[in-house]
Amino acid sequence: METRITEMLGIRYPIIQGGMAWVAEHNLAAAVSEAGGLGLIGGANAPGEVVREEIRKAKELTDKPFGVNVMLLSPHADDVARVVVEEGIKVVTTGAGNPEKYMDMWKEAGIKVITVVASVALAKRMEKYGADAVVAEGTESGGHIGEATTMTLVPQVADAVSIPVIAAGGIADGRGIAAAFMLGAEAVQIGTRFVVAKESIVHENYKQRIIKAKDIDSAVTGRTHGHPIRCLRNKMTREYLKLEQEGKSFEELEYLTLGSLRKAVQEGDINEGTVMAGQIAGMIDKEQTCKEMIEEMAAQAAALLKR
Numbered sequence: 294m295e296t297r298i299t300e301m302l303g304i305r306y307p308i309i310q311g312g313m314a315w316v317a318e319h320n321l322a323a324a325v326s327e328a329g330g331l332g333l334i335g336g337a338n339a340p341g342e343v344v345r346e347e348i349r350k351a352k353e354l355t356d357k358p359f360g361v362n363v364m365l366l367s368p369h370a371d372d373v374a375r376v377v378v379e380e381g382i383k384v385v386t387t388g389a390g391n392p393e394k395y396m397d398m399w400k401e402a403g404i405k406v407i408t409v410v411a412s413v414a415l416a417k418r419m420e421k422y423g424a425d426a427v428v429a430e431g432t433e434s435g436g437h438i439g440e441a442t443t444m445t446l447v448p449q450v451a452d453a454v455s456i457p458v459i460a461a462g463g464i465a466d467g468r469g470i471a472a473a474f475m476l477g478a479e480a481v482q483i484g485t486r487f488v489v490a491k492e493s494i495v496h497e498n499y500k501q502r503i504i505k506a507k508d509i510d511s512a513v514t515g516r517t518h519g520h521p522i523r524c525l526r527n528k529m530t531r532e533y534l535k536l537e538q539e540g541k542s543f544e545e546l547e548y549l550t551l552g553s554l555r556k557a558v559q560e561g562d563i564n565e566g567t568v569m570a571g572q573i574a575g576m577i578d579k580e581q582t583c584k585e586m587i588e589e590m591a592a593q594a595a596a597l598l599k600r
């Protein structure tokens with residue numbers, strides 16, 4: 294399963310772990326990289342120095358390459374963008390915005406820049422600004438999402454750019470990987486399945502909520518405010534969606550979501566917290582090590598692609 298992405302990143306399998314807020318910390322990133330994929334530390338809303346510590350801890354756990362995801366809505370994005378350079382990180386992915394202002398600094402430092410996009414227009418713009426690859430992320434994904442589905446976005450982005458395309462959104466097994474390759478992708482980014490990895494530090498309640506989830510268990514909050522977030526249905530989403538329907542503003546509803554992801558991930562409050570997960574949660578049915586997940590998915594994809 295060698296592609297331009299495996300070659301560019303020096304990884305064995307074309308599988309990249311999503312840079313999930315509060316979830317993608319050093320233990321998970323190192324485990325994915327050790328298993329032959331590309332692990333990512335999610336910068337999320339963390340200050341630069343916290344991300345630096347995470348990077349250093351991951352370096353103690355693996356000699357293999359790993360990356361950092363810079364979440365562009367973060368108030369600390371400028372600091373995190375600088376820390377990745379100072380720490381000699383080789384791969385940066387970005388999400389939830391346009392990273393143009395950091396491109397020159399990262400390229401000068403020899404960093405491979407992979408931007409997450411939810412549209413053809415941004416993919417083309419990122420290629421023009423020197424991105425080494427793009428992640429075409431469909432609306433099936435968990436967390437902050439765009440409108441287009443993976444099935445429609447990946448081939449359109451693959452047609453529009455010459456740089457390699459990584460597919461994300463709704464992929465959690467070898468069938469999804471093979472399908473993504475058929476659509477023109479050269480790697481996949483997987484989030485939700487890695488949330489339930491044995492090495493993932495996520496609270497057991499959160500993992501069990503994903504494992505027990507059914508196909509239509511996710512909801513999208515914040516559509517009317519332009520901040521769409523996909524998460525699993527619970528007391529918080531019911532209340533949020535009801536108030537949103539009644540026309541409440543983003544500011545009025547913020548109290549429902551402030552700190553709510555941390556509450557679910559760390560405290561295991563899956564009723565009032567935000568349980569971000571993609572639509573494919575319904576297919577995920579067990580905890581495994583990252584190595585088991587990656588080897589199982591890669592073998593299944595390789596067999597399907599050979600056939």
Ligand code: TUI
Binds near residue numbers: 364388411415438
């Ligand atoms: O970034 C993500 N997913 C995320 S970030 C996150 S943390 C968060 N918490 C609370 C509020 C907001 C975020 C949870 N999940 N995925 C990558 C992604 N990027 N999906 C969609 C986009 C995107 C959307 C619009 C990228 C660029 C864009 O437009 C930029 C522009 O300027 O045109």
